[in-house]
Amino acid sequence: MNAQAFALHPQLLADTFPLRDLALSRVLLMDDARYTWLILVPMRADLRDWIDLVHADQHRLTDEIDLCSHALRTVARPDKLNLAALGNMVPQLHVHLVARHVGDAAWPKPVWGVGERTRFSPAALAARKSILLAELTRHFER
Amino acid sequence: MNAQAFALHPQLLADTFPLRDLALSRVLLMDDARYTWLILVPMRADLRDWIDLVHADQHRLTDEIDLCSHALRTVARPDKLNLAALGNMVPQLHVHLVARHVGDAAWPKPVWGVGERTRFSPAALAARKSILLAELTRHFER
Numbered sequence: 352m353n354a355q356a357f358a359l360h361p362q363l364l365a366d367t368f369p370l371r372d373l374a375l376s377r378v379l380l381m382d383d384a385r386y387t388w389l390i391l392v393p394m395r396a397d398l399r400d401w402i403d404l405v406h407a408d409q410h411r412l413t414d415e416i417d418l419c420s421h422a423l424r425t426v427a428r429p430d431k432l433n434l435a436a437l438g439n440m441v442p443q444l445h446v447h448l449v450a451r452h453v454g455d456a457a458w459p460k461p462v463w464g465v466g467e468r469t470r471f472s473p474a475a476l477a478a479r480k481s482i483l484l485a486e487l488t489r490h491f492e493r
Numbered sequence: 494m495n496a497q498a499f500a501l502h503p504q505l506l507a508d509t510f511p512l513r514d515l516a517l518s519r520v521l522l523m524d525d526a527r528y529t530w531l532i533l534v535p536m537r538a539d540l541r542d543w544i545d546l547v548h549a550d551q552h553r554l555t556d557e558i559d560l561c562s563h564a565l566r567t568v569a570r571p572d573k574l575n576l577a578a579l580g581n582m583v584p585q586l587h588v589h590l591v592a593r594h595v596g597d598a599a600w601p602k603p604v605w606g607v608g609e610r611t612r613f614s615p616a617a618l619a620a621r622k623s624i625l626l627a628e629l630t631r632h633f634e635r
Contacts, residue, residue: 400574402562413555420544431584432542435577439593439601442573451581459581461603 356396360443363392368476370484373491375411376446378419380483383468384475387427387450387483389419398444401436416446422486423450433461498538502585505534510618512626515633517553518588520561522625525610526617529569529592529625531561540586543578558588564628565592575603 359377367379367390375395381388393404393412404412420432429450436446449462457465471479501519509521509532517537523530535546535554546554562574571592578588591604599607613621 400562401576402559402566402574406559409555409559410552413551417544417548417551420542424544431579431581432544433577433579433581434543435575435579435603437573437575437577437603439573439575439603461577461579461581461605463603 357394358396359392360441360445362441363390363443363445368480370480371487373415373418375408376415378415378487380480381447382470382476384471384479385456385466385469386462387423387429387479388462389423389448389483391415391419391446391448393444399438399442400444401446403444412446416448418490419448419487421490422483423448425486426450426482427452435461437463499536500538501534502583502587504583505532505585505587510622512622513629515557515560517550518557520557520629522622523589524612524618526613526621527598527608527611528604529565529571529621530604531565531590531625533557533561533588533590535586541580541584542586543588545586554588558590560632561590561629563632564625565590567628568592568624569594577603579605 363379367381370378370380375393376391377394379390381390393408398404416434423429423432427450430453431451433449433451436444438444451458505521509523512520512522517535518533519536521532523532535550540546558576565571565574569592572595573593575591575593578586580586593600
């Protein structure tokens with residue numbers, strides 16, 4: 352289990368855009384313009400469940416969730432943050448962090464499997480990535 | 494924000510049975526015999542999102558998730574553990590921890606809103622509570 356052996360699952364690669372790497376996690380932006388939706392993937396090989404992480408990494412992941420959540424709050428001003436590590440379809444450990452708004456495309460249901468996703472236009476993607484990256488960096492450097 | 498002002502949300506009270514209190518969280522068993530499904534509720538007042546917890550409590554919650562996950566693995570031998578803090582319907586911060594099996598009632602979808610729940614019979618409930626409580630206590634005392 353080391354970072355060198357880490358490779359992003361092809362489904363995550365296809366569904367997301369990379370934002371930046373933190374100490375433990377690669378932070379991805381889900382390609383669905385209906386939500387502001389981040390995915391954190393700990394850069395360790397052979398992880399399926401949260402508890403496959405060693406103790407220090409569990410705390411590190413919690414800290415990175417906190418950092419990303421604060422960035423999401425600033426950028427998207429959500430009514431609720433949804434946090435989940437499911438992995439029934441994509442077995443590689445990954446943590447969803449979704450800014451939810453009352454009345455959004457799935458509200459109040461969970462986001463998975465509801466309706467058809469809306470891919471970002473190139474301009475919308477560039478704008479969203481830029482503002483998220485700035486906020487992640489701002490919180491990271493604190 | 495103190496434990497004295499904590500009160501369990503009426504919906505959680507109606508849907509679950511208490512198992513035991515840990516240092517931070519009350520551990521509940523969801524009254525749905527289709528799954529082995531725990532819910533952890535940090536015993537602090539006025540929490541909505543994970544990041545409303547102070548830093549030390551975020552780590553404490555992570556440790557209690559780890560403990561409960563190990564108990565779930567021993568009792569239910571799941572193919573996958575699902576972890577989620579959603580709270581779109583019940584705003585009080587609570588963490589779902591569900592032992593999932595390939596072919597279970599919702600597989601591979603998330604469990605929320607799929608089919609009708611099956612309440613435990615008194616005998617099945619007593620048996621499930623007893624084995625879960627024994628495992629939680631065993632891991633807690635390590």
